[in-house]
Amino acid sequence: MHRSPGTSIELAQALIGLFTSGDYSPGDRLPGERSLAEALNVGRSTMREALKALAVLGIVEVRQGDGTYLRRTTSDLIPHMVEWGIVLGDRSLESMAEARQYVEVSLAGLAAIRRTPAEMDAIQQAFDVMSHAAEHEDIPTYVRGDLDFHLAIAGGADSEVLAGILRSIGGLMTVWTQKVLGQITLTESLEVHRPILDAMRAQDPVAGRHAMDNHMRQAIKYFQSLAVD
Template sequence: MPAYPGDGSDAIAAALGVLPSGTPVSEVARRLMDLFTSGSIEPGTRLPPERQLASTLGVGRSAVREALAALEILGIVDVRPGSGTYLRGTASELLPQTLRWGLLIGPRKTGELLELRAGLEIYVARLAAGRGEASALAEIDASLARMRDTVDDLGAFARADLDFHNALAAAAGNGQLIDLLHVVRSLLQVYADRAVQDEAEARTAIEEHDAVNRAVRAGDEDAAASAMAVHMATAAARLSADA
């Protein structure tokens, strides 16, 4: 297992650089995060000890300790008492965590998150129409069928609705888009849980999902994107009104 120091101390020091005096813990964590998501450190790498990181960054050990503790909570590093601190995943695995952290520490503006989700879902629909394979399209069909079967059970309906969007994302074949959607949906979950409040709204949602599905199956990218845009506008209006 690769470890610092011994085979990378100079490289990690050069990558981190010295921070200004009085730098807050949040900035120390950001600097470390930038390094961890750069792809230059292998998963499972043991990081330099706190005192070395503090010396490299020009900050106190307590700031490094608190920054690493925060990153451990986020699942970025694994702090093992008596052994050291280890990087948990690859850059691609850590980037969704980075986005989640950035969104959580920034202003929670529901309207902006709804716009972000709409843009991602519309692009996913376009990609799915151009790339969807038979197995992925079958999953979309199955999810839509479950939506039709559960209009009288809104909890089950919501799960089938989510399955539809997840299947559509899988059909798009872009792992990064799936990660981004997962982050945004998790931040909107309190609203998504009550996105459909009665059978009439559920039936409207089914019609909109069906339009997306038909366009995807026809391989019509423009129609799929347009149908998803209609659905996202309806959903956003409903969620904003209920917020």
């Protein structure tokens, strides 16, 4: 008889171990919720919550009416984040979003003051990619542009510690952006970023922090809705 995982972290680790044991490849359909719960000797509700957390991380993809599929992880950091328990559970997901808010708001304020003309060009270029993608409803290109936009601002802040924190969760940021774009249009998302761009161009740190804070507050709202879906 299998020993039941004692915590949600242990359950997530057990699932990752199961999915990466060599029996499954990215894109494979995974066993059903009931089968997984029986295999790991846990309740179905507990299994459902663990799968939801792994879906938010981008480790699995839940397709309504079709099942759960293993997907290629987008960041080497993700398994460690599960181990640390950073994003398991609704409250932890919200805490992660709040931590990102603090880092990004700080970076925006610093970048507005410190960014060089070349770094401003990189910020503008990323925004232009997002704008073109929004016009053509090209979600994958928009998501890449969004990540580049935030990382370009981080680069302009000239704060290696804060920028390093943001870069370390780049894969997770991409997953989050993809999920948020399931709730709002590309144009709506783009317009939230425009005041940030304007503040960077004007070298206005107060406006930069305010615009980024507004963006992050909206993101937290979407993360909260993801947690209860």
